[in-house]
Amino acid sequence: MTTRRMIILGGLGAAGALVVGYALWPSNRIGRADAMAARPGERFVSNWIKIATDGTITVVLPHCDMGTGIFTALPQMAAEELDADWSMVRAEAAPADPLFANGALGEGFILSGKGIYPENIPAFLRGTVDNGFRTIAEFMNLQVTGGSSAVRATGVYGIRIAGAAAREMLVKAAAARWSVSPDECATKMSRVIHTASGRSFGYGELAGEAANFDASSHPRLKPRADYTIVGTSPPRFDIPRKVNGTTHYGVDLVQPGILYAAIRISPVFGGRLIGVDASPIAGKRGIVKLVRLDDAVVVVADRFWRARDGVAALNPVFDHRGNGSVSSALIAARRTAALNGELKSDVKTGSGADALSAGRVIQATYQVPYLAHAPMEPMNATALYKDGTLEVWSGTQDGLGSRAQCAKTAGLAMDKVTFHLLPMGGGFGRRLPGSFNFLDYAVKTAMAVPGRPVKLIFTREQDMQHDYYRPNVMSRFRATLGADGMPVAWVNDYTTDDSANTEAHILYSIPNQAISSVKVPTHVPVGPWRSVEASWHGFFIESFVDELAHRAKMDPVAYRLKLLAGKPRHAAVLKLAAEKAGWGAPMAAGRGRGIAIVECFQTIVAHVAEVTVAPDGSVKVDRIVSVVDAAMPVSPDGLIAQVEGAIVFGLSAALYGEITIDRGAVTQANFPDYPMVHLAECPEIEITLQENDAHVGGGGEPGVPPVAPAVTNAIFAATGVRLRDLPIATQLAAHKQSASM
């Protein structure tokens, strides 16, 4: 039986369009999963490339635009293999349909040779795992944009191969017209050329015929030395519309007869609505309906501000389900107790924790707070329930997963549900599967007002208080140093809300390691937040290594370099960052320099932070010098932009970010009490990219994790104060207060 059949999608797009596509597996593939996973990297070609008769090449992407530049970088990868005329290349998002599921990500990248087990699912995708990962079908409903995976997975395993396959088919079509061998043909600037005669056809002329040819199972891929498009930085396609207000995000959707909805969710997570008195909004202008959900009240009105004011006027009563007295202090106490209880071992090398007996034990415990994502566009979705069908519009990080979620929430079959994926005003993990409360509420609201489209918009307060947070994590380290000052034993115990974290594994070569975790779930929902596990373990590991270096009275760069023996890429990144930053040059009193290196999503990043700590304890981060090894920058300027953004994102979190829990609910509500870095606090940022032949690394996230430890290490260098809890602003103030008492 054919496991994978190439199909020609006639009539898609412009007349005569060529669509390079391969039929995907049937949605229920449980029985064939092993065979699939055992054959990685062979032909992960998919439905990604359309060529119109006018020569326009449209790369149809199983992704969404959240501003990371992948709608330009992925077309670059296709165009490179196609030998396309870049000026004729476009990009669009694929429909939220199983045909366009991202096999390159699901099969090629994640499951390649590893088998289908929960531990093989990366953290950023755990939300796709339904009920303990019972069905692979749901997992394969992937159109996820996350995990810094677009270039390194979709691009490498899907888009560039689709480009190469399309090129081969176009050559075959031209060769057939000329009755020559394809080997006699070359391609350049969207033309197939018969080398001997100099005759040529444009791709647009050939598209219709090319679709009748098959590509080989392993289309020729260009050697990197021949690249002319990948490795350059063409202007992003999406930017002109983003400077004049014409990009239409989810929240901008307009539909005839649209209604607006505002929500108040039980402030205590998991609470249940007991009741609400509708009289405060009775007779108010524009109010259409009060909708009572299990855990929320929704007011539907003809305009958003009327819905918002309406819901604010209500006094719903919720049952807190036993969580009404949970506080951050209580959660911290539970985490501390758990670390002193039974732990689950993840890594043990050498004699593990037994090696601690070799010397004096150095111990430190760190903690990071819950963090909200707070993308600039608050959560929203528009839904229309009519005649047993559902139509939904929203910006999410997984179109197909969103459609599946809406179907499930509505109790409808997938084919009764249409999902329109719209651009997002920021994602950062907030809009990934597993974090779809805004879709659920929009669907339930729409079902209460059938026949009318309803746009549900979270206020910023609801967005911040009903997020899926970066978890609060506690991590305890113990180590002993040898006579040379280098660590002999590394023992790390940390808390987790779900499973063991692979990002707790260390880069450094230390002979005896024991890394263990303990699961301490709370009622606070957690989810992937830009760089996921690396966002906390990066801070923990790079802080503790720094402590060990100082304890050994060794330079933090030299110390790390010794620990990175046998890892030339990492050592090169670290050394270059130190060199670019002028590591070791004297600094004025109150100023300090700190370094940190983290590898995640296959990219290595080292940051050197320079800080000034004022006598009043306030910190200014003056400069961050960064070296990034993503092996092959597809768009170097695009990668630099992502790392700049990651540094600012990481800095907001490091300096200010803290979600606290009081009486079961989130304390912070809006930007004034969940502050961000502004232009005024943005340091000078200098980024250098490294290039080599390793597998291309991710771009969106890896710049985040080293920020916090580079800054706290710099604060230590400046002041001798070691911050083991974040955020910096409140911790440094607390330290100053306790020191003065």
Added chain:
Amino acid sequence: MTVRLNINGTVHDLDVEPDAPLLWVIRDEVGLTGTKFGCGVASCGACTVHINGEAQRSCVIPVSSVAGAEITTIEGLSASGPTPVQEAWIAHQVPQCGYCQSGMIMAVSALIAKNPSPTDQQLSDAVTNICRCGTYPRIRAAVRALATVKG
């Protein structure tokens, strides 16, 4: 009751409550969606528009207080192609998700109109909008380039 608003040179007589927030009236009544909702408390600046040439955060402005004023949104910033600020934004590839950029561009444009060559400090003092994607280094570079051209 009716409120008369002059938005981008067009007069709209709108049947809305006097305390309706300007942001939502611009978006939902007038149908101009380039001005964004970010926080609702005048903290993030995504909703920045010009009112008589001044950058103002429209999410907390009651419409009745700006009746008769000249209101400009991102859609009305230029009648003929991108402005120098917008061109600088393209040249420096500033936006990422782009959601905050309407407000950023309105805030920067108001500053540049008064002070064509702002220093970094003047820029930071005048433009306190939030960008979660972290495009500040490029905003700074774009404004420095504008300042060089003008200066």
